[in-house]
Amino acid sequence: MLTAIGKKAKETEPKLRILPTAKKNEVLLQAAQALEAHKEEILRANEADIRRARSNGMPEGMVDRLLLNDARIGAMAQGLRQIAGLDDPIGEVTEMKKRPNGLMIGKKRVPLGVVGIIYESRPNVTADAFALCFKTGNAVILKGGSDAIHSNTAIVKILRNALCEADVPADALQLIQVTDREATAQFMRLKPYVDVLIPRGGAGLIRTVVENSTIPVIETGTGNCHIYVDESADIAMAVEIIHNAKTQRIGVCNACESLVVHEAIERELLGALEKRLKEHQVELRCDDQALSCIEGGVRAKEEDWGREYLDYILSVRTVASLDEAIAHINQYNTGHSEAIITSDYNHAMRFLDEVDAAAVYVNASTRFTDGFEFGFGAEIGISTQKLHARGPMGLLALTTTKYIIFGNGQIRP
Incomplete structure (x- = not known):
C-alpha cells in the first residue's frame, strides 16, 4: 500500500512543478473556503479524537494540541489564504553571472519533489503542510498519529475534494491512514519515492526517524526554551513575558520551560512571578537559592534542567552573571528558542x-x-538543525536550487 502511495506522489509531482502561481493561489483560496464550509464535519471528527484521547488518559497539555475549535479552524483557513498571498519562490533565478568564456551561470529555485511528514497530534499541521507543499510545487505524503486519525482524515478528504474541483491531481496530498508503527517504519524506507522526510512531534518520534530513516531528514526539535532575566530587567515586563511564554499554551514547543534568573533581582522577580503564575497553578522547580525566595517551590533535580514539560511546570535556575546564564542555556537547550529580558x-x-x-x-x-507569526502563513515545522533550514520552515525551506547554464556553442578545451 505504501509503495502505491509513493508511486502516486512521484507521478503527480512533475505536474505540480509546472503549475502557474495564479493556479496555485486559486486552489489555496478554494481550499480555505472548503475548510470553513465543512467546519462542522471537521469538528465532529475532532470530537471523536478528543473523547478517545481523554479516555486513554492523555495529559491535558497534549489534548490541547489535538483540540480543534471554530477559532483554530478559522486560523487554518487564514493560513492557507496568507500562503496564497505570499510570493511564489518557484522559478526565481538568482546569482546569474557571466564567465570569461561567455557562459551565463545562475541558480533557479525549484521544488524538493515529494515531501513526507510524520507528525503527532496537531491536526492543523495537516492543512499547513498541504498549503506550504502545494505552493512550492511539492507532492506531500502525511503520516499522522493514531490520536488524530479522525481529524486528519476529515481534513484531507476536504482538501483532496478541493483539488479535484480545481482540476488538479488529488494525489498532490495523500494521508497514510494505517497508524501502526510498522507503517511508520515502511514509510521511512520509501527512498525511491520520497525526497525528504520531516518528523514533527516529541523527542521519541524525532529520534526514531533520524536514526532509522533511509530518506534524508530535516530534523525538527523539541523545545526546552529558556528565558533569562538579567539584573537590569524591568520586573513587570519580565513577569508578563514569562507568564505568556509559560501559560498561553502549554502543549507547544515554543512555550517557556526553563527560567534563568540573575541573583541580584531574583527575590523581587520570583515574589511577583509566583503570584502571577498561581492563576494557572504553575509548579516552580527551583535550585536551592531560588527555593529560598518563594514559599511554594519544589526542589529541582538535575534532569529538570533539560526537560520539555509541556505542562504547568517551570524550572528555575539562579546565576551570578550573564556568562553563567549563557553557559547554562547552551548546555541544556534544544536549539529552539531562547530569550533575555534586559535593559x-x-x-x-x-x-x-x-x-x-x-x-x-x-x-x-x-x-x-511560529510560521504564522513570522509572516510565513504557516510552518512545516521548526527546524533545530543547521543544514538546509533552521527555525520556522516556510516556503523557502521546501525548495532547493538547480544551476542553469546558457551558452552559445562553448566546449571545454
Whole structure:
C-alpha cells in the first residue's frame, strides 16, 4: 500500500512543478473556503479524537494540541489564504553571472519533489503542510498519529475534494491512514519515492526517524526554551513575558520551560512571578537559592534542567552573571528558542551572539517562534538543525536550487 502511495506522489509531482502561481493561489483560496464550509464535519471528527484521547488518559497539555475549535479552524483557513498571498519562490533565478568564456551561470529555485511528514497530534499541521507543499510545487505524503486519525482524515478528504474541483491531481496530498508503527517504519524506507522526510512531534518520534530513516531528514526539535532575566530587567515586563511564554499554551514547543534568573533581582522577580503564575497553578522547580525566595517551590533535580514539560511546570535556575546564564542555556537547550529580558544593550547583543539556538529574543516571549507569526502563513515545522533550514520552515525551506547554464556553442578545451 505504501509503495502505491509513493508511486502516486512521484507521478503527480512533475505536474505540480509546472503549475502557474495564479493556479496555485486559486486552489489555496478554494481550499480555505472548503475548510470553513465543512467546519462542522471537521469538528465532529475532532470530537471523536478528543473523547478517545481523554479516555486513554492523555495529559491535558497534549489534548490541547489535538483540540480543534471554530477559532483554530478559522486560523487554518487564514493560513492557507496568507500562503496564497505570499510570493511564489518557484522559478526565481538568482546569482546569474557571466564567465570569461561567455557562459551565463545562475541558480533557479525549484521544488524538493515529494515531501513526507510524520507528525503527532496537531491536526492543523495537516492543512499547513498541504498549503506550504502545494505552493512550492511539492507532492506531500502525511503520516499522522493514531490520536488524530479522525481529524486528519476529515481534513484531507476536504482538501483532496478541493483539488479535484480545481482540476488538479488529488494525489498532490495523500494521508497514510494505517497508524501502526510498522507503517511508520515502511514509510521511512520509501527512498525511491520520497525526497525528504520531516518528523514533527516529541523527542521519541524525532529520534526514531533520524536514526532509522533511509530518506534524508530535516530534523525538527523539541523545545526546552529558556528565558533569562538579567539584573537590569524591568520586573513587570519580565513577569508578563514569562507568564505568556509559560501559560498561553502549554502543549507547544515554543512555550517557556526553563527560567534563568540573575541573583541580584531574583527575590523581587520570583515574589511577583509566583503570584502571577498561581492563576494557572504553575509548579516552580527551583535550585536551592531560588527555593529560598518563594514559599511554594519544589526542589529541582538535575534532569529538570533539560526537560520539555509541556505542562504547568517551570524550572528555575539562579546565576551570578550573564556568562553563567549563557553557559547554562547552551548546555541544556534544544536549539529552539531562547530569550533575555534586559535593559542593558551590550548584554542583549552578547546574548544574541553567543546563545546557540534557532531563534533568540530580546524582551519578547518565545511564543512568537511560529510560521504564522513570522509572516510565513504557516510552518512545516521548526527546524533545530543547521543544514538546509533552521527555525520556522516556510516556503523557502521546501525548495532547493538547480544551476542553469546558457551558452552559445562553448566546449571545454
